[in-house]
Amino acid sequence: MELTAESHSIPLSDGNKIPLIGLGTYGDPRTTPKGTTFEAVKLAIELGYRHIDGALMYFNEDEVGKAIREKIADGTIKRGDIFYCGKLWNTFHPPELVRPALVRTLKTLQLDYVDLYIIEMPTAFKPGDTFYPEDENGKCLYHETDLCATWEALEACKEEGLTKSLGVSNFNKRQLELILKKPGLKYPPVSNQVECHPYFTQPKLLDYCQQKNVLVVGYSPLGTSRDASWVNLTCPPVLEDELLVSIALKYMKTPPQVALRFNIQRGVVVIPKSFNPQHVKDNFQIFDFSLSEAEMKAILKLNKNIRFVELLMWSDHPEYPFHDKY
Template identity: 75%
Template sequence: MTTNLTAKNHRLMLSDGNSIPVIGLGTYSDPKTTPKGTCAESVKTAIDAGYRHIDGAFVYYNEHEVGQAIREKISEGKVKREDIFYCGKLWNTCHPPELVRPTLEKTLKILQLDYVDLYIIELPMAFKPGERIYPKDENGKWMYHETDLCATWEALEACKDAGLMKSIGVSNFNRRQLEMILNKPGLKHKPVSNQIECHPYFTQPKLLEFCKQHDIVLVGYSPLGTSRDESWVNVSSPPLLEDPVLKAIGEKYNKTAAQVALRFNIQRGVVVIPKSFTAERIRENFQIFDFSLTDKEMKEIEALNKNIRYVEMLMWQDHPEYPFHDEY
């Protein structure tokens, strides 16, 4: 369905008439261990390599570097603002409707941009508003907040109407949570996308099918698996990029297992946002438009599905809106 994508033109249409590049650069990294300037250099490398989609978030603590890199490339004449697709995210402590616009305006100020292309609710779970990104009480217990996803959504709709973002979407929402928005009385703008974990070991067939029926584009994070950081990652699942099937298919096309995994998702109509701060890998991850997988190969990769998440966020599993208790 998406075999006609090229390095020059690889956008998918969104339900609101805007379009999203099918591959983006993920920019999450641990702020404590990432040297200053690394993110900015990576974004510039990515834009030079042909990427036009950058995925970021206020809680990554590096939006100032992302904005700086985008603005530098615009002033060099390498790209225009409208060529670039930036996705920002509303964090859990900012769900109350009156906080939505000020939070987005803060992101725009940090980026020094007039608008973002896509703004999404990062997680369906609200935390206690305040200065602390990860609020805990004196006993170290997470401080949650009453969640009203529909009210948060209405505040986002108002920001779209005000021109602060082109499109609005969600992330880590399950089917029930998506339906809550889709069935909301007086819905003005439906979610154009749902950003979720998606890769050959976790193919999300049911959620993908549900989203296709509702014209919602899936954006797959951790499309190459993820870091092996045991503090937040389920390491019981083996590293994806060592999979013999992906490697064997890669050898046939003179491609890496990573390129095969990315190609698999874009052929299913799933947008991929691989994170890398290594110039060589950033360029390599983009080289997925000069080959395509056969139906038989797609089925072989689909069969790798283990239905196991790497990113489980179990520390929040007692939140009433924790999204991963449901089947999908």
Template identity: 75%
Template sequence: MIQASAFKHKTDHRFLVGTKFFSESICLENKRNLSLLSKSLSYTQLRITCFVIKTIRNGFTGSMLHQSWARAPVLTSAPGSARRQESLCLPPQLWNTCHPPELVRPTLEKTLKILQLDYVDLYIIELPMAFKPGDALYPKDENGKFIYHETDLCATWEALEACKDAGLAKSIGVSNFNRRQLEMIMNKPGLKYKPVSNQVECHPYFTQPKLLEFCRQHDIVIVGYSPLGTSRDESWVNVSSPPLLKDPVLNAIGKKYNKTAAQIALRFNVQRGVVVIPKSFNPQRIRENFQIFDFSLTEQEMKEIEALNKNVRYVELLMWRDHPEYPFNDEY
């Protein structure tokens, strides 16, 4: 992504930008304009508002920002920092309870109304697992068991294609899809648009080489979330894998270039063609996340970092592992 406790707000998050614990930013204009983008997570809209205004004032005009509970006026009318919509990338994500085709466009239209926009840059199927439609983000029965819904990814994708045709989304993509699920979409009779992107966990401890190669072959951009590892919250994160940024190899290479372990991890993925979406609310760290284009890793260093791969996910979503379309049972 999901940690239900992360959603304690009255706002209906199904209709806002990034309805999951890792809200992210990505700009994919015709799959050419790829940028390193900041990724943020907050539990109060005030914190988000201050963060966005401060970020824009700090001059991060080369990035596109969005947040789960930030609305477009915050982004476009910050004092002294007016921006057209084209200057910001807004990629909402279709939540699990909104998979039925008849709900896809109304959900996006509700998002657009809330954001006061005519279109979004990228519309993403957040997870390939449908939940029972309704008001509950995490529908459960009287025994506390999640209530799933019949998943028809092809039908949901056709509804996204219709949104693109209607001019409501510039591009459409997916998140957390495995190879089989991607092939299901791409082999669909009458396919009009392939996914432009697949957003998945990707970092030196989980390098996703086979999925990356498959997506390259099919011109699908891999967007790596948790590129610096993730939080150590045991309620939804696999904490058996050690913290990525303490890795001695990353820190040794960073010392050579006068860079942090985080910058080395980001540079590694960018250099192999992965769009990275790190998160931070720390202004200095946000700046550092952008300062990875003034050096390159050698072939040997890339191999050393690739060798760190443990094929272990931080984000496993084990609470939904009994879902028929749980994506992480497949090899990739």
């Protein structure tokens, strides 16, 4: 199948399709000026992006929805052309809170449905009005997780038409198996969104997911910001790697374009986040070249098996996913 800027959707196991590249929309709500996300999403759609990755806890779904609706209104796209992924946050895991959380996302977006709704983390937090509940010592308050019960509530949302597809994020093999082997499973997860880039290629998890027909969506496909408050800085920046730089020169491309192309040639969907108009444009220019088998193998060997996004502040949660090897 020839992938082009105009046609780059691939099938999901439930019969729906997902575009291979999407725009990530996370930005620190404390430092991202109002309107930034709106402008980035609008530009992305004008450039040809058809997949937008968002979340309730990014605090900008109102801007994402406004941009999508504006581009529908001006005739650039129809609703069916756009693939939106929303996420169930950790404080909404109890089954009775799942539908209200999704409805809240739909009201904020002012859309009738999302295309994919995923459990953002397997780690449940204490339900309530705050997204990061803490005790008096500043320690996060956890909640007992029953991922299968949460999943059943998600299945009911799909049956109601509130979401077309269901998936997970940051799940390890054991947690995925819990869902896949659940008695009475109606809709297996179609995707698992995890960190994936040339320094963290996830070979074992990717192999397992492909065996189970679960698509891997790679977040931080270019590495990530160097924010020491939540990022592991022991790993050097991916985009300065000599091999990526030399391959980029050969194709008259940039290291980010090579890193993104590497993942989509492995069948991994990429959702690079950028609010920089030039980067949003450049990240989409990955359909006019391809990497050779030798180049793919060489990039695979760059794997350092080091996560940028460790989320160590929750590493004592019983369902913290990254203690397992994969």
